[in-house]
Amino acid sequence: RKEVEQDPGPFNVPEGATVAFNCTYSNSASQSFFWYRQDCRKEPKLLMSVYSSGNEDGRFTAQLNRASQYISLLIRDSKLSDSATYLCVVAGGSYIPTFGRGTSLIVHP
């Protein structure tokens, strides 16, 4: 089983829709969790960290469920500019990150 697993998609949604991605991880000792965004042929950039209590940044909400070992990303009121690949990242005690393969989101008019 891969350490960090994501549904590759693509998720194809209309503008204004709400979409959610999940990511599961296998190492129960994982301590740090992130969502990165990667545009086509560009470098990944941090979207948001994921905290135990959950956190929100504008239209984006991230949640962590340690018991079931998954993190989630919710995007409300999707924009065309949200089209990208969303990478789930998990780090354990050594803080060396492991990346999921990414979930592709396509927002259409």
Place this chain on the structure above:
Amino acid sequence: NAGVTQTPKFRVLKTGQSMTLLCAQDMNHEYMYWYRQDPGMGLRLIHYSVGEGTTAKGEVPDGYNVSRLKKQNFLLGLESAAPSQTSVYFCASSYRPGQQETQYFGPGTRLLVL
């Protein structure tokens, strides 16, 4: 600040040739990483460094060597390139080890091995 820069941006090699990819960061970061990204595979860690003069193997280190002689630079070497090493290579850095420490990525190097 330039952040993380990578040289070159694009390169074509013939099988058996060697080359060095340079990563430089001006943020005084301790940790530096080299990843490769292939279609459908996500980012896979090749080697990383936790400080000047140190290196460690990642998930896919075979066929690559690295050096971190200066804190701001992390070099990735291919001694004898193979077509399987055709990929996009990303360098990243982070300030220090710790929870929720962000990685900053360079723009990538696209390598084609014929």
